[in-house]
Amino acid sequence: MPEHDQESPRLSRRSLIAGAALVPVAALTSAVPAPAAPAGAQTVFSPSERRTLEAFVGRLVPSDELGPGALECGAINYIEQALAGALADEKASFLQGLAEVDTYARKVQDAGFAELPPEKRDGIIAAMEQGTAANFPNARAVFARFRRLTLEGMFSDPYYGGNTDFRGWEVIRYPGPRVAVAPEDQQMKVAIQPYRRSALGANNGH
Amino acid sequence: MAINLKPVDVAVIGLGAAGGVAVLPLARAGLKIAGIEAGTWMDPHSFKPDELHNNVRGLLTSVPKANREVPTVRNSPSGVVRRGSIHPMMNAVGGTSIHYWAQSWRLKVWDFKVRSEVIKRYGAGALPKGSTLEDWPVDYDELEPYYDTIEHEVGVSGKAGNIQGKLDPGGNVFEAPRQREYPMPPLRGSGFTDHMAETAKQLGWHPFRPPAAINSQEYQGRPGCAYHGYCNRGGCHISAKNSTAVTTIPAAMKTKNLTIFDHAQVTRIVAADDGRVAGVTYIKDGREYFQPAKVVLLASYTYENSRLLLLSKSKPYPKGLSNNHGQVGRHYFAHYQSGVSALFPYDINVWYGTPAQAAAVDDWADDNYDHSGLGFIGGTSLQPHTEMHPIEAASMNTFDLAPTWGSAWKSFVRVNAARWVSAYLQTSTFPYEDIYLDLDSEVKDPLGDPVCRVTSLLKDNERLACEYGQKKMQEWFQAAGAVSTARAPIGPPGVSTHAYGGTRMGDNPETHVVDRWGFSHEAPNLGVLGASVMGTSGARNPTQTSQALAWRTAEHLVKSWKSIAG
Numbered sequence: 001m002p003e004h005d006q007e008s009p010r011l012s013r014r015s016l017i018a019g020a021a022l023v024p025v026a027a028l029t030s031a032v033p034a035p036a037a038p039a040g041a042q043t044v045f046s047p048s049e050r051r052t053l054e055a056f057v058g059r060l061v062p063s064d065e066l067g068p069g070a071l072e073c074g075a076i077n078y079i080e081q082a083l084a085g086a087l088a089d090e091k092a093s094f095l096q097g098l099a100e101v102d103t104y105a106r107k108v109q110d111a112g113f114a115e116l117p118p119e120k121r122d123g124i125i126a127a128m129e130q131g132t133a134a135n136f137p138n139a140r141a142v143f144a145r146f147r148r149l150t151l152e153g154m155f156s157d158p159y160y161g162g163n164t165d166f167r168g169w170e171v172i173r174y175p176g177p178r179v180a181v182a183p184e185d186q187q188m189k190v191a192i193q194p195y196r197r198s199a200l201g202a203n204n205g206h
Numbered sequence: 207m208a209i210n211l212k213p214v215d216v217a218v219i220g221l222g223a224a225g226g227v228a229v230l231p232l233a234r235a236g237l238k239i240a241g242i243e244a245g246t247w248m249d250p251h252s253f254k255p256d257e258l259h260n261n262v263r264g265l266l267t268s269v270p271k272a273n274r275e276v277p278t279v280r281n282s283p284s285g286v287v288r289r290g291s292i293h294p295m296m297n298a299v300g301g302t303s304i305h306y307w308a309q310s311w312r313l314k315v316w317d318f319k320v321r322s323e324v325i326k327r328y329g330a331g332a333l334p335k336g337s338t339l340e341d342w343p344v345d346y347d348e349l350e351p352y353y354d355t356i357e358h359e360v361g362v363s364g365k366a367g368n369i370q371g372k373l374d375p376g377g378n379v380f381e382a383p384r385q386r387e388y389p390m391p392p393l394r395g396s397g398f399t400d401h402m403a404e405t406a407k408q409l410g411w412h413p414f415r416p417p418a419a420i421n422s423q424e425y426q427g428r429p430g431c432a433y434h435g436y437c438n439r440g441g442c443h444i445s446a447k448n449s450t451a452v453t454t455i456p457a458a459m460k461t462k463n464l465t466i467f468d469h470a471q472v473t474r475i476v477a478a479d480d481g482r483v484a485g486v487t488y489i490k491d492g493r494e495y496f497q498p499a500k501v502v503l504l505a506s507y508t509y510e511n512s513r514l515l516l517l518s519k520s521k522p523y524p525k526g527l528s529n530n531h532g533q534v535g536r537h538y539f540a541h542y543q544s545g546v547s548a549l550f551p552y553d554i555n556v557w558y559g560t561p562a563q564a565a566a567v568d569d570w571a572d573d574n575y576d577h578s579g580l581g582f583i584g585g586t587s588l589q590p591h592t593e594m595h596p597i598e599a600a601s602m603n604t605f606d607l608a609p610t611w612g613s614a615w616k617s618f619v620r621v622n623a624a625r626w627v628s629a630y631l632q633t634s635t636f637p638y639e640d641i642y643l644d645l646d647s648e649v650k651d652p653l654g655d656p657v658c659r660v661t662s663l664l665k666d667n668e669r670l671a672c673e674y675g676q677k678k679m680q681e682w683f684q685a686a687g688a689v690s691t692a693r694a695p696i697g698p699p700g701v702s703t704h705a706y707g708g709t710r711m712g713d714n715p716e717t718h719v720v721d722r723w724g725f726s727h728e729a730p731n732l733g734v735l736g737a738s739v740m741g742t743s744g745a746r747n748p749t750q751t752s753q754a755l756a757w758r759t760a761e762h763l764v765k766s767w768k769s770i771a772g
Contacts, residue, residue: 060611066620086263122612129610147611148601155596156258171616172623174557174596177255179443180432181558186592187397188554199255 038085041161045080048114049098053079055114056101057150059121068167070150078153078162097142101128104136159200166196208487208496214240214465215771216763217486217499219472219514222301224735225505226450227753228760230359233458235764239465240497241455242488244271245297246468248304248451253441257595260440266305268298271471275651277509277658279700283640287659289649290701295507299466300451302507302703303419303749304441307561308448310362310419311746312353312754315382316573318342320636320742323573324583332583334667338537338637342741343713343722346382352754352761354385357417359457360753361425361448364388364417378414380568390422393431393563398554398627402565402590405686411569416589418562419448419750428452435593437560470495473653475502475527475732477520482772483527483732489653500771501763505735505756509658509701512538512643512708512738515719517655528709528726533719535643537710539635540662540702541743544586544672547628548683549605549690556627557599559592564630570678571745572634582667584634586675587745588682591630599623605690629679632704632745633672638665643708664698672696704737704748711739711755723766724759731770733759 045053054076063069070076083091101124105113109120116124128139136142153162155169157177163169169176175185175192177199185192215237218225225241232239245268253266260266267273272293280287296302316323319341324332333339356362366387367377392415395403399415406413420437423430431446445452458464470488476496478484485498504511512535516526526534568574571585600619603626604610608618646659673696680691712718715727720739726732735756737748744751763770 061616062613064613064616066613066617069616125611151597151600152258152262155600156262157256159256160258169596172596172600172619173553174599174623177436178434178558181434183394183396186433186555186558188401189397189552190555191553192555192557 038081041081041084044083044091048112049095050076051114052098052102052112055116055121056125056146059118059125060147060150061154067171070154072164073154073168073171074158074162074164075150075153077164078156078160079149081161082149082152094145097138097145100136100138100142104133104139107135157198157200159198169194169196208494211495211497213485213498213500214238215499216240216501216503217242217497218503218505219475219486220244220301220504220506220510221299221450221455221466222296222505222507223303223306223450223749224752224756225503226300226303226455227356227360228503228505228735228756229458229464230454231757231760231764233461233463236463237764237767238463239458240499241464241466242470242472242486242497243297243299243466243468244471245269245299245301247299248441250441250443250445253443255434255436255440257436257597260305260436261438261595262597264292264439266439266441267296269469271297275510275657277660277701278646278649279660279662281662281664281698283661287646287649292701294701294703294705295510298451299455299468300449303449304447304451305439306703306749307438307747308419309562309747310357310360310364310417310750311744312382312384313346313742313744313746313751314380314572315346317634317742317744318345320583320634327573328577328583332577334583334636334638334665336639337667338639340712340741343711349751349754349758350382350385352758353750355757356750356753358389360419360450360453361390361421362388362417362419362750363390363392363422365392365415367414375412376414378566378568379412380571380574388417390425392416393418393420393422393560394433395565396556396559396563396592398556399563399565399590399592402682402686406565406567406682409682409685411567411682413565413567416562416564416566418560420560420562421446421448426453431560433559433563435558435560435595437562438593467497472506472514473517473655475504475514475518477518477522477527477729479521481522481729483729501731501733503733503735503759508538508705508708508736508738509643509660511734511736513645513658515709516645523728528719528728528732530728531716533710533717535708537637537741538641538643538660538705538707539637539743540699540706541632541635541704542668542672542696542699543694544631544633544676544696545628545694546631546676546679546683547603547626547692548688549622550625550627550687551689553624554627555624556592556594557624561591561593561630563593564589564591567682570675580670580674582670582674584636584667584671585745586631586633586671586678588675588679589630590627590683594627599626602626603692605692607690629683631672631675631679632747633668633675634745635668635706635743637707637710637741638663660701662698662700664696669696704743706737706740706743706748709734709738710741712741723762724755725762725770731772733763735759
């Protein structure tokens with residue numbers, strides 16, 4: 001059974017309102033989920049592959065005056081854990097995509113992707129997205145997959161290694177998973193009080 | 207060699223939405239039932255508000271069987287075949303009813319006799335070209351008592367709009383007459399869905415809260431919905447969603463007449479030389495078993511129903527069971543994807559809720575408006591609804607107002623992730639001569655059996671009907687204050703959660719697989735359950751109609767036991 005004493009008084013009150021007193025389970029377990037890192041996660045990327053990926057993901061969602069970017073939200077950690085575990089089948093093609101980005105950068109800018117200044121990296125990412133990167137036939141697919149996994153890393157439950165300290169959910173103002181939701185948290189034009197708990201934890205994992 | 211098991215009265219293949227309902231009237235009548243299910247029981251404690259698990263990776267299943275059998279799709283008879291990404295069938299006790307949206311609709315009077323009604327109102331020339339559309343062998347009045355039974359046995363929330371002909375604008379005034387009110391009031395509205403309903407009224411339309419097999423209040427000892435926003439492809443952590451795993455299956459087990467064989471993958475339905483079915487073979491833990499049964503009810507899923515029949519070849523059925531007239535797999539169809547999304551200038555907060563928490567409008571569905579000169583028949587139900595997950599929200603369409611990455615994108619989603627929504631549209635879809643299911647010529651499952659192949663073509667009638675519905679949805683969103691709207695492109699449906707046909711019901715043994723009761727014209731002790739027997743879809747989710755038909759088939763079996771079981 002989960003730890004009820006970790007719930008905020010606010011949630012407990014609302015749980016009662018919503019009839020959740022009948023509920024035998026409160027799925028929201030822990031503010032700091034136990035790491036789910038599969039063995040080998042830290043060796044998915046070589047140092048240079050990691051630099052290339054960081055240089056890419058950091059431009060997809062940069063840190064700026066509005067707050068943290070994908071790197072600060074743990075997207076790399078998420079991708080590493082995913083490629084070492086649930087998405088292991090995809091690891092080879094992902095690394096191939098990283099290598100292609102670097103090869104393309106050396107061809108058009110005469111330097112590795114990670115060594116380029118931000119605006120040059122942005123130019124390469126834009127060319128990939130638009131499908132105008134010469135001799136890089138699957139550039140759009142690589143862009144789409146990198147972007148998709150970056151979003152998963154920013155906005156999935158922190159249990160999976162990303163969304164560090166719920167920063168991703170802060171970026172988009174997602175109020176967080178709750179066991180039960182009161183009518184006032186389903187109204188328009190209101191600021192819903194964020195509830196920052198992971199839905200998963202060491203005793204409730206996969 | 208298969209291990210022979212003790213004979214039973216009825217073997218039910220698949221304990222999902224349909225099979226899980228049929229077992230209850232059979233068990234109450236005292237018949238001994240073997241419920242053969244490829245999956246197993248799922249623990250509600252394992253149902254988490256976890257988008258990655260449920261929606262992104264699609265892992266909510268008790269066994270991975272279905273994902274080894276994902277059908278292939280091609281968009282022309284000679285076109286490229288591609289594998290679907292995920293099988294809509296879920297293997298578990300309760301099946302897909304565990305993670306569906308639980309929208310629980312009756313079809314309309316019109317849906318059962320589209321062909322004759324269209325000819326009467328618009329002339330035969332209005333029928334879609336190449337369609338194999340026909341009236342059902344049963345009409346709404348015949349099915350009404352079974353709809354009523356399902357609503358009360360399973361538990362459906364809603365507000366009646368037509369009780370025995372008396373209209374109530376608090377409900378859906380376009381619904382077919384029902385004998386009594388729903389057993390529970392409708393799910394509550396949200397700020398957004400209430401706003402949409404108010405707007406629809408101002409447009410002169412007739413909004414209502416759609417029916418759902420979700421408890422709006424305590425029912426049969428289970429609590430009301432907690433609206434926590436992880437219902438779509440998620441199991442209910444408090445069992446407020448009325449899957450058959452928490453309703454009819456446990457009720458059937460109480461009679462002691464239902465034995466569940468789980469982790470049991472049915473490989474063939476076996477026919478005797480006289481053409482009657484003798485039982486089923488299945489594989490469990492690597493061993494093969496034969497379960498003899500006086501009657502077999504096939505309730506796997508639309509794709510798997512046709513596939514298992516086609517795979518079950520025998521001396522009396524060289525082209526597959528119940529397929530001596532070549533009808534298995536024909537008259538297949540599926541709903542099109544035709545959503546409309548909208549961006550509002552303020553937070554609409556649709557994060558929580560459930561997709562069945564919606565403002566629904568039927569003014570543009572079915573034949574509720576004059577189609578003269580429109581070039582299509584059928585219509586679209588419109589449903590803006592709640593439930594939005596964070597990855598989904600951030601993956602939003604930027605409505606041409608921002609790039610898809612970089613600081614400008616981040617700034618855009620920061621403001622707008624809570625300001626957009628997608629409406630669910632369902633359009634009547636019809637069967638056609640050249641749309642069908644068969645066995646794939648190359649792709650096989652790990653047992654070496656071919657997977658189901660879907661031949662799916664884009665049809666003008668459906669395309670025009672979808673586009674008309676989309677325009678109405680845009681009009682509705684704009685009237686509600688949306689600053690931008692976007693229509694999903696209309697393409698031929700792929701592997702679908704709303705898949706119909708393949709074993710169509712009808713009176714003619716040469717053109718229908720099953721009779722008006724759901725029993726095979728060729729193998730008299732074989733029944734087929736699920737949307738595979740349906741001849742039209744309506745603009746509705748298929749589940750409640752499948753369940754009403756399944757109950758009716760089971761009840762018919764009980765009443766006609768001697769003649770069917772032999």
